Amino acid sequence: MVVAVFVKTAFILFVVIGVLAPIITWVERKQSALMQNRIGANRASVAGMTFIGLLHPAADVIKLLVKEDVVPAGANRVLHLLAPVMAAVPAIIAFAVIPFGGSYHFGETTIELVVANLDWGLLYIFAIGSLAAYGPILAGWASNSGWSFLGSLRASAQMLSYEVTLGFSVVGVFMVFQTLRLTDMAIAQDTTFRAFAFVEGLFGLTLPASLGWISALRLPNWGIFLQPLAFVLFLTAIMAENKRPPFDTPEGESEIVAGYHTEYSGMRFGLFYMSEFIGVVVIAGLITTIFFGGWSVPYLSQEMIIAGVGHFFGVGFATGFCMLVHFVSFMLKLAAMIWLQMALRWTLPRFRYDQVMNLCWKILLPLSLANILVTGAVILALEGAA
Amino acid sequence: MLTEYTGVLVILAISLVLIAVLLGIHLRVGPRREFPSKQDPFECGERPVTSPRRRIAVKFYVVAILFVVFDVEAIYFYPWGTVFRELGWFGYASILVFTLPLVVGLFYEWMKGGLDW
Secondary structure, three states, X not given: OHHHHHHHHXXXXXXXXXXXXXXXXXXXXHHHHHHOOOOOOOOOOEOOEOHHHOOHHXXXXXXXXXXXXXXXXXXXXXXXXXXXXXXXXXHHHHHHHOOOOOEEEEOOEEEEOOOOOOOOHHHHHHHHHHHOOHHHHHHHHHOOOHHHHHHHHHHHHHHHHHHHHHHHHOHHHHHHHOOOOHHHHHHHOOOEEEOOHHHHHHHOOOOOHHHHHHHHOEEEOOHXXXXXXXXXXXXXXXXXXXXXXXXXXXXXXXXXXXXXXXXOOHHHHHHHHHHHHHXXXXXXXXXXXXXXXXXXXXXXXXXXXXXXXXXXXXXXXHXXXXXXXXXXXXXXXXXXXXXXXXXXXXXXXXXXHHHHHHHHHHHHHHHHHHHHHHHHHHHHHHOXXX | OHHHHHHHHHHHHHHHHHHHHHHHHHHHHXXXXXXXXXXXXXXXXXXXXXXXXXXXXXXXXXXXXXXXXXXHHHHHHHHHHHHHHHHHHHXXXXXXXXXXXXXXXXXXXXXXXXXXX
């Protein structure tokens, strides 16, 4: 039991920290170069070969490790060291509840591709996300620098504000799926639904037969089709929560130098940097799981894959094959969501701080409340509740 | 029942070890040549005149208070959201009554200018 958990944890951490996070730092450079019509990330080389810039993440790590560790005079040395740890740990342990595959039965044994299958998984994500606010706050306070202090003030207010919207925006989703467990949420999305059934259910209209294929159209039972507004709200709020551009006011380098990590160097800065990129992967995983069906393959449910392949090669092989297909499907969706965040990051300019706060309290919060109430009324009406 | 939390413990332990190793290597390997003007907090080349730890704008406290109010209210939506099908229209009416003070409070705050930056 513990061994299985350990293997899964080690595997997912290797994939995320060892493979994805370095690749994302490379993607960030390469994609910015492509979007700005220039060549980039081609300097680091081994024996004259640059491997399209893929050596840069390795060069980064070496550089960060051998830099001098500067602690400013007057800084609180304990908190100064604790702050990057407080930033990096929540980012990593948020992975515990994100499923990267379903559960598969091989005879007696069952393999679940999730580190910790908590029944309050979504709430766990928010609890851990709240802890992430301590990193920037402590960093700004401990550094004894004006810029850091301004940055940490901005970070704390921004992260607190967007956490409220984040909390409200997913209520609609789990009202639809009726669970907070992320693994169950992915299983619930492994089916399809008739896209225009709600017209008949709500208004009592029958779609005319001439509309044929439209009325018969079936979509995957994904969060984005059932809760499109919640997807927009969630994406905006969680990107602001991660403090990446266009919401990077806490570190806005043209205004306050580097914000809360102005006084950080070497690996201490590296941990902040790492937590941001791991945050990108966590966000991509969450969006995939909640809104894009997690590990599921659209129109091909787990039973269909196992039955179809098992017919030719036996159930044991089919289950293993299904596990592999689901994992690949999850990674592809994850990559797409990471690409989406990178494209947004290099497309939009940074918002002003007042715009960031107004967006949260005056637009996203009322919209997310309205989304909850409308979703509740529609579901109750459709199901003919008493 | 508590076995499902093993994963959280394991991932916490691994992440702490990983961070300790990274920071440990860095603190060992990095050079250490300290002199006073390098240790100064960054102030665009000037000596800092005042301490940065001063009084801060009251707006940030307002945000903190609003956060406590709204986040606690958000948590109350969670149990309702998971079981609202069983509660039916009665539960829906109850949550409307519960939301009303929240919305009125937000509107009051808005009109008072508490949300302007």
